[in-house]
Amino acid sequence: MERKNFLRTFVFAAAAGPMIMDACKKDSASTTSSSTGETTAADVNAGSSACRVTPTEVEGPYPYPGGELTNPLNRADILGGQTGVPLILNLLVVNTNDNCNAVANARVDIWHCNKDGYYSGYSGQQGQSGSKNYTGETWLRGYQTTDDKGAVTFTTVYPGWYGGRATHIHFEVFINSVLKKTAQFAFPETISDAVHNNYGVGPNTTRNAQDGILGNSATDLANETPSLTGSIAAGYTGTYTFGIAV
Amino acid sequence: MTKAIIKLTYKQVIDASSTGDFEKNVLFASYQEFLLKSQAYNPGNKLKTFSEMKNNDGRANSLHYKLSFVIGYFIETLKNKIPVVTDTLGNSITFEVPKFELIESDVNSIATHKVAINYITGDLTLLNTIGEYLVLTAGNSEETFTIKMQDGLAITSYQQAEIKTAVNGHSVLSKLSA
Secondary structure: OOHHHHHHHHHHHHHHHHHHHHHHHHHHHHHHHHOOOOOOHHHHHHOOOOOOOOOOOOOOOOOOOOHHHOOOOEOOEOOOOOOOOEEEEEEEEEEOOOOOEEOOOOEEEEEOOOOOOOOOOOOOEOOOOOOEOOOOOOOOEEEEEOOOOOEEEEEEEOOOOOOOOOOEEEEEEEEOOEEEEEEEEEOOHHHHHHHHHHOOOOOOOOOHHHOOOOOOOHHHHHHOOOEEEEEOOOEEEEEEEEEEOO | OOOEEEEEEEEEEEOOOOOOHHHHHHHHHHHHHHHHHHHHHOHHHOOOEHHHHHHHOHHHHHHHHHHHHHHHHHHHHOOOEEEEEEOOOOOEEEOOEEEEEEEEOEOOOHHHOEEEEEEEOOOEEEEEEEOOEEEEEEOOOOOOEEEEOOOOEEEEEEEEOEEEEEEOOEEEEEEOOO
């Protein structure tokens, strides 16, 4: 309520106040006489200024700075200043125990390395340019909550690579705050090779089939590879459906 | 004494006994994130504490940095000023890097949740020490400031300064020993 309105209301309330209080007194007095004769809470309230409707106010501009948005990773655009070949990921979360119907309100966390093979957030990584320390930085990390169609979208760049791992993106999916899926995307190697040549780091020396984590089988590998359309110049769009047995 | 280039680190421990909005926000936000992210290191949800998770799987140490992201917003509100510790005139000390540390936690109780933020300064020039006081400058400033060594505050990087001297009119870089 603005101050001007508050003052106007206050003037009105001051004039109406005695009448309201009288009404309360009469009401509670009759209650007392007709019952046990003990003093009730209603009596106490009626005898004070407590018997009136409290004005409704907004919560205040800074009730809890940041509120539910305090996590800086709650974002669809996870670039954080990183550059590379644009990659938009349109993702769906579905329940394989329910005819693959959409799962709304699932939290999907994403993180991956930059075009030079480094992650934000910690030190001692080798990447493509020797040991780097990115403590305190948050780029290429984020999470979103699925809408009522089970969908989330992330805007990022095509990941680079570092020694020992095939090109990949990490995911975690939480449903009702329970970790229901830890997953990694693999990428089509012909596209990755072209992108990594564009990045000036050359093709990944760890191929998908050699990776110790991705693809325990060819079927697994195919099932964790998003469909990509686009080009290096225009960027790529990837689509993928997380099937989770909820 | 020989001048040295140092970095200072102040470690602020935050737990259930901490007061202040900043501390409470950090505690609450990092605990909520612990409940989510610790599940990756808690097979079958059989473990309760961070210590148990680390003993079971060393990769649980990833929680140090994984929880750090969630408090980024609150760190920003500090505007790079270290809380609690000031110089001897009460002026705030600027930090460059905040490093989050999960000390202990328990999936069943926020009362056990204990974290630390290590505030690491940029390069400072240590000009002298007077008892337990450090006389410092930042950058190329002529102005000095004084900080008292105390619990939670440490010199975490130390390099003897390279002093430029002129020898026979030629500029020479030499590293002086103490």
